[in-house]
Amino acid sequence: MTLKEALETKIDDWRPRTTRLLKEFGDVKVSDVSISQAIGGARGVRCLVTDISYLDPNEGIRFRGHTIPETLAMLPKVPGKEMPFVEGHIYLLLTGQVPTEDDVADLVEDLKRRRGVPGYVFDMLRAMPLDTHPMTLFSAGILAMQRESAYVEAYNEGLGKMDHWQPTLEDALNLWARLPELGAFIYRLKYKGDTPIAPDPDLDLGGDFAHMMGIDDPYDDVARLYFILHSDHESGNVSAHAGHLVASALSDVYYATSAMIDGLAGPLHGLANQEVLRWIQGVMDKMGGVVPTEEKMKEFVWDTLNSGQVVPGFGHAVLRKTDPRYAEQRNFCLKHLPDDPIFKYVDVLYKVVPPILEEQGKAKNPWPNVDAQSGVIQWHYGLQEYDFYTVLFGIGRSLGVLSNIVWDRALGYPIERPKSLTTAMLEEIAGV
Numbered sequence: 317m318t319l320k321e322a323l324e325t326k327i328d329d330w331r332p333r334t335t336r337l338l339k340e341f342g343d344v345k346v347s348d349v350s351i352s353q354a355i356g357g358a359r360g361v362r363c364l365v366t367d368i369s370y371l372d373p374n375e376g377i378r379f380r381g382h383t384i385p386e387t388l389a390m391l392p393k394v395p396g397k398e399m400p401f402v403e404g405h406i407y408l409l410l411t412g413q414v415p416t417e418d419d420v421a422d423l424v425e426d427l428k429r430r431r432g433v434p435g436y437v438f439d440m441l442r443a444m445p446l447d448t449h450p451m452t453l454f455s456a457g458i459l460a461m462q463r464e465s466a467y468v469e470a471y472n473e474g475l476g477k478m479d480h481w482q483p484t485l486e487d488a489l490n491l492w493a494r495l496p497e498l499g500a501f502i503y504r505l506k507y508k509g510d511t512p513i514a515p516d517p518d519l520d521l522g523g524d525f526a527h528m529m530g531i532d533d534p535y536d537d538v539a540r541l542y543f544i545l546h547s548d549h550e551s552g553n554v555s556a557h558a559g560h561l562v563a564s565a566l567s568d569v570y571y572a573t574s575a576m577i578d579g580l581a582g583p584l585h586g587l588a589n590q591e592v593l594r595w596i597q598g599v600m601d602k603m604g605g606v607v608p609t610e611e612k613m614k615e616f617v618w619d620t621l622n623s624g625q626v627v628p629g630f631g632h633a634v635l636r637k638t639d640p641r642y643a644e645q646r647n648f649c650l651k652h653l654p655d656d657p658i659f660k661y662v663d664v665l666y667k668v669v670p671p672i673l674e675e676q677g678k679a680k681n682p683w684p685n686v687d688a689q690s691g692v693i694q695w696h697y698g699l700q701e702y703d704f705y706t707v708l709f710g711i712g713r714s715l716g717v718l719s720n721i722v723w724d725r726a727l728g729y730p731i732e733r734p735k736s737l738t739t740a741m742l743e744e745i746a747g748v
């Protein structure tokens with residue numbers, strides 16, 4: 317069964333569930349909203365629906381019901397490699413089914429056929445100033461490809477609502493096939509003197525990305541791990557929500573992905589992984605490159621807090637324990653780069669930061685998040701231009717965001733439009 321056929325079956329099974337909930341139970345309450353939630357970024361308001369992943373505050377993310385270690389163990393592996401095919405993860409996110417080796421092989425071939433970023437995108441990027449942030453180049457490159465949208469074409473021809481998911485899936489598959497090339501092109505344009513490396517038709521998505529970046533093995537496995545770990549984190553985080561919101565206006569996935577990349581570019585969200593590296597470099601400079609004692613590191617952390625900055629890589633809006641995405645990358649570091657000096661810094665931070673954040677008493681979660689560890693691995697394998705790290709996050713995050721949008725269309729979710737109140741109205745509700 318092809319991916320599309322498997323998905324169609326799932327969608328047919330799923331639709332009556334959504335319809336029944338809406339028709340028979342539409343008035344059942346799922347959440348109340350307090351004033352602190354209305355002012356405070358809707359934290360904890362339960363008003364989004366997704367079946368692609370679920371984030372438990374203590375346990376961390378589950379993709380289609382599976383924890384990260386389960387996901388990595390059960391997806392078909394690239395022969396001779398430690399990590400699974402990213403394509404298999406796409407199959408899992410979209411259908412909820414663990415793919416067979418044949419399912420994955422079909423999808424790998426399908427995505428290979430869809431490769432090829434149009435030349436005009438490269439021309440446009442080359443015309444932009446070289447000091448433009450890679451996330452801006454990435455977002456602009458995606459937006460420039462909007463004219464390729466199969467969804468827009470079908471929509472303009474009068475596509476029925478029940479079929480909206482089909483050309484959306486086309487667009488998503490095309491974009492997934494092209495984002496690694498676009499990302500690698502930006503890297504080599506900006507940091508390697510405009511020396512792009514052509515895709516290799518024999519390689520899977522993760523392997524081809526490493527090849528186009530010009531970084532040797534085991535960076536291919538790093539890429540696979542990284543894309544899978546960053547793929548989805550429910551739909552309320554800024555990037556996923558931005559993508560979902562824009563797509564809810566029936567904007568195509570090129571618009572939606574460009575918007576989600578813009579949200580990911582914020583330092584409180586995806587950009588934190590670049591911030592972690594920048595911050596650690598600052599510590600290293602101060603310490604003369606020597607791994608500091610815990611006492612010295614504590615001083616540096618307090619200096620950061622006392623100057624009004626956040627400690628990047630720690631804390632989370634939902635999680636209340638160490639992020640399993642951090643833990644998985646830590647395992648990778650312990651296995652492949654235990655003596656890396658930056659890893660040693662990160663390890664000392666793991667020991668000293670949580671008690672300090674607890675003592676300070678502000679952060680609800682003192683534990684490390686995904687970004688505390690990811691830059692270390694990139695740095696170790698030679699990707700030291702940390703401005704680029706969030707592009708990697710963006711390629712990964714597109715897997716979940718676009719899977720969600722395909723399902724949004726399949727289930728006919730409407731345009732999103734929460735209601736606003738004025739401050740005076742809140743005061744009236746509060747009785748002040």
Ligand SMILES: CC(C)(COP(=O)(O)OP(=O)(O)OC[C@H]1O[C@@H](n2cnc3c(N)ncnc32)[C@H](O)[C@@H]1OP(=O)(O)O)[C@@H](O)C(=O)NCCC(=O)NCCS
Pocket residue numbers: 583584585586588621625626627628629630631632633634678679680681685686687
């Ligand atoms: C992720 C993050 C944005 C979540 O924000 P949040 O949901 O508002 O977090 P909290 O409810 O715990 O915040 C309460 C307070 O603790 C502070 N806090 C949270 N994490 C902190 C950190 N790592 N360092 C210092 N202070 C922190 C917040 O800034 C806030 O302070 P304020 O009341 O003065 O505004 C926040 O933890 C943060 O800024 N972390 C550092 C950046 C980062 O790693 N981002 C990547 C996330 S995957």
